[in-house]
Amino acid sequence: MPNSGLSGILTTLLERRPFYRTTLDPGALQDLCRELLAEDSETTGLQLAAAVLDQFANLPQEGRAAFFQYLNTELDIDAQLVEKLAQQYAHDPSIDNFKQLSVAAEPRRQDLFRRLNQAPGATAELVRLRADLLNHLRDDPDLGRTDLDLVHLLRSWFNRGFLVLRPITWDTSASVLERIIAYEAVHEISKWDDLRRRLQPADRKCFAFFHPSMPDDPLIFVEVALTRGVPGSIQDVLSEDRAESTAEEADTAVFYSISNCQAGLAGISFGNSLIKQVVRDLSHELPGLKKFVTLSPIPGLSRWLDTKGQLPEDNTQKALKQLAAHYLLDAKKPDGKPIDPVARFHLGNGAQVHQVHAQADLSDKGLGQSHGVMVNYLYDSSRITQNVEQFAKNDEVAAASAVKTLAKQGAKTRLADAAG
């Protein structure tokens, strides 16, 4: 309990200044922030930081909007001052001039966030605060300035080198596991027995990244099935009565679900690192594994097809596979990257389109978003660097030749007129 030492001191202070807890108006909160920004003493600073976070957590939504507004405008850069100091520094690049410019050019809210982060448990609270900020951002896009500053700091605090990879098993604590249940975003976990089926069998694995200051709260996790051969449907993977096998017999690791856990860390990506490290660790632990693939949804397929026309009535499954391959390889945004967000993620990580499967996700969600089609992306260590470069520089989508053939067929498929 590294932080426990402070709660007592805080209590003392709060008793001395009872308005901290009781007056929940934004004005009082802003006063506290101003005090905190001016405070030299570490001890008092920590008390104030805890008080600010406490007050914020108890503010109603209107109060929060006002508080974000305060951060966005009153704790912004003083652009005229920056201009003046930049002139001064251009003229004389002394350390003192540099320091003045550095301080002025950083919005004061950054300093505030950093001071808040000193308090016990503060990192998790700032992540929640950002989740809240993102909600307000929809109504008030101007708050994007504050968001830029907060993301800048969160990226630094959630530095890749600080993250810890931990296997999630049936021996993991219930307090972590209940979060896995809650956070699973791709293929819902309905209850503890369902979770057990994904963790306990010898041919199932799960890994998560944690930040040391949030040891019970995963940032992102991936669920893995160890199989012989590449499975063609999620039903096969999740089936309750499948024949369990041993990890040693498997030749393929299938990443069938990757879930981000913290809404407040949106835009700070951990998925690529997670996959790469799990590939590496599993390769070492199970030398029999020869292939690392995902079994991924194609969230944008149905929507894209709708814009194209109506599906043919016969040969639907075959046509669907062709159209899905065409979509994944050829449907691009104006910037040249694929329309499909999951494709963008894996291709950007250096994976390649490996296989396309029809009737692979028969859940309502799967049928709705992609007519049940799923795709495997292959992580082939020997080609990742090359794929990354060619995708980054030339928008080149790496794919197995069979998929390329499918895509060509898909490109020729005549869809009935949408309005038809």
Next chain:
Amino acid sequence: MPNSGLSGILTTLLERRPFYRTTLDPGALQDLCRELLAEDSETTGLQLAAAVLDQFANLPQEGRAAFFQYLNTELDIDAQLVEKLAQQYAHDPSIDNFKQLSVAAEPRRQDLFRRLNQAPGATAELVRLRADLLNHLRDDPDLGRTDLDLVHLLRSWFNRGFLVLRPITWDTSASVLERIIAYEAVHEISKWDDLRRRLQPADRKCFAFFHPSMPDDPLIFVEVALTRGVPGSIQDVLSEDRAESTAEEADTAVFYSISNCQAGLAGISFGNSLIKQVVRDLSHELPGLKKFVTLSPIPGLSRWLDTKGQLPEDNTQKALKQLAAHYLLDAKKPDGKPIDPVARFHLGNGAQVHQVHAQADLSDKGLGQSHGVMVNYLYDSSRITQNVEQFAKNDEVAAASAVKTLAKQGAKTRLADAAG
């Protein structure tokens, strides 16, 4: 081993580009930095980051000087651009203008340091890099600009809320303990048996702060003796043949040694937090403890006395105590704070001068720096906040009344003419 996943990938790359390791000229290193700053792919970025750190670690001193020069000048702010963008933002505070200004106003070396910190083990390497930078700073004060940026980031990465307090005992790993031996700065530990005497007895404790990304390397540690009454000399505390007692019998916890471990974190203070948390944890564990004091050196006393004149030949010990009290309470820097650095630290933390002891440190070092006088600072939870404020605002030195009396006597002591 959260980072192990990357070393293999890196190896691959290094094999592909063998010049990474072999060409140790600063130019090649700068090229790598430029590549890293331009890199979009996380995978390649991590490889480049590792390569930069590896090259730097193998550079000779001249090469490092050139590299620091490069960071300081070529990766500095473009002040004219900042000026222009500040104008633009003053005129139109759009998010885009804000973003441009923010990016421009941050020296590119900050971005470089952040990218470097992604690599496995990088945080410790950046701490070492700063230790090196501080050495070069003596010859080239202009590097202070780069140092400001690096400290700014280190302060964020070594955020108080990320630190973990761990007790250091005879059950701690040898790899940590050998660092405790090496880092002890106040009262040297000569060998393992000496260390054991400070850790194993029931009336001895030791605590250290660790950062999660440097789990074997303490940042700061404090050694504590549990005693009945306040000990008047360090010889009593460290004596080999003292009578050991139980922790439960003690009424006083004596912080007799506090050592910072990382030269590269100079200026980023952990001592205050460490003391406060140890006070809190020990209070909880051992309710019999009524007093928390230090047994501290007075490093500036001899030097200060030398400027005043010669010590009287008789009554030396009594006079020394009076003069020491006078020095601690009254000898101030131009800014009004005490001359003595240890006094500044503890008084700034809210402690007060409790007792002064002559013949309390008879080691060469102790006799040299303070004629053997030591001082107890008292951490009294009920008065810390008040002391902090009065010291910060009015430069008021809190002290026991007996010490105040001594100081008054010391102020009247006539010293023989220094030249005499």
Next chain:
Amino acid sequence: MPNSGLSGILTTLLERRPFYRTTLDPGALQDLCRELLAEDSETTGLQLAAAVLDQFANLPQEGRAAFFQYLNTELDIDAQLVEKLAQQYAHDPSIDNFKQLSVAAEPRRQDLFRRLNQAPGATAELVRLRADLLNHLRDDPDLGRTDLDLVHLLRSWFNRGFLVLRPITWDTSASVLERIIAYEAVHEISKWDDLRRRLQPADRKCFAFFHPSMPDDPLIFVEVALTRGVPGSIQDVLSEDRAESTAEEADTAVFYSISNCQAGLAGISFGNSLIKQVVRDLSHELPGLKKFVTLSPIPGLSRWLDTKGQLPEDNTQKALKQLAAHYLLDAKKPDGKPIDPVARFHLGNGAQVHQVHAQADLSDKGLGQSHGVMVNYLYDSSRITQNVEQFAKNDEVAAASAVKTLAKQGAKTRLADAAG
């Protein structure tokens, strides 16, 4: 995984002697036992031990009966040999004669059990074997000889000094927690949310004893509620919408459920040790706790009342409390100890009857076994030793004076004729 080293060796052997797994007839098993008893090599012995346990686990019930029969008769003492060797030792108490007698006087099945216990995971399997033996014992009481031997060894292996007390919390692994759910014998846990309510609140605790060779499988556990005052009903304790409080506010620890987990360890008692250690640990952790009581069922009350007559129709609750007190204090077995098994347990541990509550357990089970009456036993450290002695020597039941008064009233209560 201390035992993993053996599975590979075993695999080798099993491949060489494939009949080990396939021939599941008791004769083959007996052959294996004979081989094991004769084996000098540790390596081969471990292989044989694993094979015996494996075969036994796969035997159908008839085969097991035959196997137990084999243990009971063929691996029994050779009484004539013992007689001869005892004579010889009486005549010449040499070491060699002692050794011969010792070996002969111990049934060979004890040696077999010890050799079996060397195999990886064997201890848990022998516990299961004994659970099975107890089942067969009902039909074949003569197996009691084998049971005596097995209990003798289990008592040695489950030596009090080897057991480890671990808190069970919501941070405990799911694999342990699902066993807690399964093993709870007193107040059923219906699902994970129900378990969470007993573990996660700050005023709830749970502790279990574990044996190092069965680290995921508790031997016994106790559930504790921290309260202000002694609660009068289990409904209060388990209520879903009760007001949660902090551990520090509590003055009373209530042991409201104690469950033995291993049927195969019946007759080997851990409950007394568990309670004593939890009392000690909680006292240390929470100095505010002044009272340690159980909230216990009275499983024999209804049955005993049935033999006495019919309950009065009015004043039932008052009468029930009096009769319950009378039952607990005065209803004795021929040996002078209380009829009620829970009372025998707690009184034998040195507790005393503290309070009796009507309408305290309104579950079907509670109403059935004791008309809803429950009792608190008080563990008062200052009186435990004395209570133990007086209960052991004089069958004296320690009780609060109010309970004694109740019991006297109960003794006078006229029950309607049972046949009435």
Next chain:
Amino acid sequence: MPNSGLSGILTTLLERRPFYRTTLDPGALQDLCRELLAEDSETTGLQLAAAVLDQFANLPQEGRAAFFQYLNTELDIDAQLVEKLAQQYAHDPSIDNFKQLSVAAEPRRQDLFRRLNQAPGATAELVRLRADLLNHLRDDPDLGRTDLDLVHLLRSWFNRGFLVLRPITWDTSASVLERIIAYEAVHEISKWDDLRRRLQPADRKCFAFFHPSMPDDPLIFVEVALTRGVPGSIQDVLSEDRAESTAEEADTAVFYSISNCQAGLAGISFGNSLIKQVVRDLSHELPGLKKFVTLSPIPGLSRWLDTKGQLPEDNTQKALKQLAAHYLLDAKKPDGKPIDPVARFHLGNGAQVHQVHAQADLSDKGLGQSHGVMVNYLYDSSRITQNVEQFAKNDEVAAASAVKTLAKQGAKTRLADAAG
């Protein structure tokens, strides 16, 4: 701290009966033992057990001799009773008769030892008690009866399945490491730096068995060097300035030192299990390892040569290797097993004589016991079972053919007359 709960209760009792600690005469101790054997209450029993162990630990040697005498005679079997009860059981094998016979046939000291073992920390104290007993056994061989009983129980408590294998590294706690330094029996460790050289390099390993009730005190440990090829001398292995390599490069694991730690566990062998498990674990961790050999002393060689005659003056090293091979393969005890104890141990485990090296241990001890010759025993998994059987049944010493050739040459070597 599973046992901490009892110390408080014990303290209470000890305060009540102060003679426990002060009267250190064997008579008082025997009274305590009688009380303990008669005690029904677990609580009081634990107090008495702790008191017995405490008194014993404080007894002077004469007192201990008397105490052992008491155990050996007064707590022995009543042979006449056993005779009677055996007759009775032969006549009527009822459970009750069985029980009576079982109880009578077990010396009461076994029951005493078991009761003592319940106390906190008792297992380690009983191990020390046996070490003491072994010392007294030299003067009083009759105590061998008591020793047989104690070994019988220790073997049960130190059951192979309870032991835990832990790697010993430079990250291991100092409290364990200082015991490694103290216990190393084969190649002395002079100080911490010496230990570090055996633990920290990537091509060095160490493993130890622990019992859960003695978590800081190893039972046995083995030191391993990972090498390319089989090293021919211990100097090569321990050299301070050898070139360190990585574990992955090694093809051979060399077990160069195996030390038993607990004198009180003499005769209870853990070495075979330890080697087998380390072979298995290292094979799994480092698939590049192809050979597992020891680098072993030949403690009986010099003594045996002395009985044969004088070594030739020229060609000594060659002759020594031949004679050593001859000694290892052909010098047998009357029972057909090798004279050399280390050879007996490894050959009994299924190893084979692999190579013999002259000038392989130039320390005083090495030159003294074997003229500097050492031997590698090879653990070849595919041949262990076969070797064990042939050694057990036919006294066949497995050896490489080159060693067999050497042995034949050694058998022909003419030694000068011993009386020379």
